[in-house]
Amino acid sequence: MTNDSQLPPDFVAPHVRNLPKSGIRAFFDIVASCKDVISLGIGEPDFDTPWHIRARVIEAIESGATKYTSNLGSPELRKEIAAYTARSYGVTYDWEKEIIATVGVSEAFDIAFRATLSPGDEVLYHEPCFVAYAPLIRTAHAVPVPVVTHRKDNFRLSVAELEKCLTPKTKALFINYPNNPTGATLNHADVKALADFARRHNLLVYTDEVYSELTYEGDRYSIAAEPGMKERTVFLNGFSKAWSMTGFRLGFVCAPPALTEAMMKIHQYGMMCASSLSQVAGVEALQNGDDDIKTMRDSYKLRRNYVVASLNEMGLDCFMPSGAFYVFPSIASTTLTSDEFALQLLNQESVASVPGTAFGTCGEGFIRCSYATSMAQLKKAMERMSNFVKRHTK
Amino acid sequence: MDDLLNLLKENARESDDTLAKMLNTSVEDVRKRITELEESGVIRAYQAVINSDIITDVNEVSAVIELRIRPEREGGFDRIAQKVGGFPQVVSIFLMSGAYDLMLIVKGKNLQEVALFVSSKLATIDGVLSTSTHFMLKTYKDQGVLMTKDEHDQRLPITP
Numbered sequence: 001m002t003n004d005s006q007l008p009p010d011f012v013a014p015h016v017r018n019l020p021k022s023g024i025r026a027f028f029d030i031v032a033s034c035k036d037v038i039s040l041g042i043g044e045p046d047f048d049t050p051w052h053i054r055a056r057v058i059e060a061i062e063s064g065a066t067k068y069t070s071n072l073g074s075p076e077l078r079k080e081i082a083a084y085t086a087r088s089y090g091v092t093y094d095w096e097k098e099i100i101a102t103v104g105v106s107e108a109f110d111i112a113f114r115a116t117l118s119p120g121d122e123v124l125y126h127e128p129c130f131v132a133y134a135p136l137i138r139t140a141h142a143v144p145v146p147v148v149t150h151r152k153d154n155f156r157l158s159v160a161e162l163e164k165c166l167t168p169k170t171k172a173l174f175i176n177y178p179n180n181p182t183g184a185t186l187n188h189a190d191v192k193a194l195a196d197f198a199r200r201h202n203l204l205v206y207t208d209e210v211y212s213e214l215t216y217e218g219d220r221y222s223i224a225a226e227p228g229m230k231e232r233t234v235f236l237n238g239f240s241k242a243w244s245m246t247g248f249r250l251g252f253v254c255a256p257p258a259l260t261e262a263m264m265k266i267h268q269y270g271m272m273c274a275s276s277l278s279q280v281a282g283v284e285a286l287q288n289g290d291d292d293i294k295t296m297r298d299s300y301k302l303r304r305n306y307v308v309a310s311l312n313e314m315g316l317d318c319f320m321p322s323g324a325f326y327v328f329p330s331i332a333s334t335t336l337t338s339d340e341f342a343l344q345l346l347n348q349e350s351v352a353s354v355p356g357t358a359f360g361t362c363g364e365g366f367i368r369c370s371y372a373t374s375m376a377q378l379k380k381a382m383e384r385m386s387n388f389v390k391r392h393t394k
Numbered sequence: 395m396d397d398l399l400n401l402l403k404e405n406a407r408e409s410d411d412t413l414a415k416m417l418n419t420s421v422e423d424v425r426k427r428i429t430e431l432e433e434s435g436v437i438r439a440y441q442a443v444i445n446s447d448i449i450t451d452v453n454e455v456s457a458v459i460e461l462r463i464r465p466e467r468e469g470g471f472d473r474i475a476q477k478v479g480g481f482p483q484v485v486s487i488f489l490m491s492g493a494y495d496l497m498l499i500v501k502g503k504n505l506q507e508v509a510l511f512v513s514s515k516l517a518t519i520d521g522v523l524s525t526s527t528h529f530m531l532k533t534y535k536d537q538g539v540l541m542t543k544d545e546h547d548q549r550l551p552i553t554p
């Protein structure tokens with residue numbers, strides 16, 4: 001191991017030096033050192049990648065499809081993505097000019113920020129949220145502006161809260177529904193209101209819809225499909241969650257031609273192209289993966305029901321989230337802070353969760369539990385948590 | 395198939411309380427629905443899926459038997475299937491498309507016992523034209539359950 005402290009500190013760019021490390025990462029190190037832990041801290045599916053997808057990749061290796069593809073991604077994949085966004089979200093993108101296959105959704109929002117933000121630009125994003133948005137907005141030299149969402153609204157983003165944070169420097173709005181870590185979804189009225197807000201204030205919108213296939217109740221609405229929104233929206237999605245393909249690192253970004261062209265420049269120089277083999281996997285997933293999604297979604301839904309009922313029964317208030325595979329129970333009935341709860345639950349009951357504070361300061365008083373784990377494990381975890389809560393109730 | 399049946403197919407020993415939570419309903423409702431499924435004959439039995447290959451004191455062999463049957467005017471298959479089904483050695487009977495008519499799964503203590511059963515009891519039934527016996531050597535997957543599944547979770551314990 002190298003000793004970082006021996007390096008002159010000024011070699012590190014100030015805006016990176018000041019970047020906080022992910023709170024999840026810090027907690028990971030603690031959990032990794034414990035034995036026989038039941039983890040509710042895993043933000044990825046417990047299903048294996050469907051076999052037909054893996055088999056198609058094995059064939060691709062055998063047939064030698066191991067070369068660079070077009071920077072934008074193979075035409076075959078982009079055509080499939082265009083067909084998919086049209087049938088699933090009602091938004092039609094030109095596969096030649098408006099789609100880039102990326103290395104996960106993470107790369108997609110990184111290039112989206114860097115291609116569109118200038119120093120000083122402010123980006124509204126809602127908390128609690130996935131850990132990467134604010135840091136990546138900062139590395140693009142822009143200013144992330146957190147907007148609070150509340151338990152009383154089931155963590156739906158409200159225009160009233162957005163208006164409070166608006167300044168003349170506000171350039172863009174970032175949204176992620178279904179939401180990690182709360183599982184919250186938006187109804188059509190919510191989406192219309194956000195679209196109206198964005199149009200009224202001439203904002204660019206980034207929408208991360210990686211969990212949208214995991215919507216359990218109600219129809220799903222993409223803001224990109226609202227009137228007048230496609231031209232001001234960067235639509236981000238990927239294969240990790242719905243098709244259980246996390247390790248393939250494959251995502252995609254769809255945006256109007258000028259924005260796609262700008263993002264393509266960064267992607268082209270920094271990444272060349274997404275892994276050709278992962279792109280093959282993506283084609284197979286889009287062509288033949290609908291049944292897999294349904295099987296997994298049906299299973300998650302039942303586990304969600306079980307976990308939400310169990311948490312409420314043990315005295316942790318938890319709303320029934322309609323998306324993703326997370327629940328975000330309140331721990332207000334206990335004497336503990338989020339960090340204390342997560343740490344003591346780990347030490348005393350060997351159950352790992354993630355403190356709500358890892359997802360923004362307004363996550364205090366909550367923990368995130370993933371139910372993407374087997375029923376056998378969930379049952380044990382709920383039993384242990386129930387014992388723990390009994391000992392720590394106010 | 396409804397969610398309750400799917401859950402019971404996966405784990406027939408699941409508690410009523412857990413089933414109720416998963417289905418977002420009451421324990422009473424779950425019990426009522428299970429009773430109805432049992433009484434209407436939809437649920438015929440509850441059984442365990444066993445990996446016989448790792449039980450050392452097991453004294454049993456299984457065979458797939460293909461039966462060809464002489465065509466009859468009325469219900470020949472049903473008549474013979476009923477006759478065959480009376481033998482406790484026969485654990486499954488399926489009517490098949492293709493080169494033969496009935497597929498049976500037969501269990502016995504050893505090869506000889508099964509062979510004798512086939513030649514003396516099955517082949518002699520009036521209307522059975524021929525039999526073909528295939529002994530099973532190893533079970534890799536049964537009832538949707540892999541017998542050699544590596545349970546190791548390859549995921550990191552905490553991911554964003």
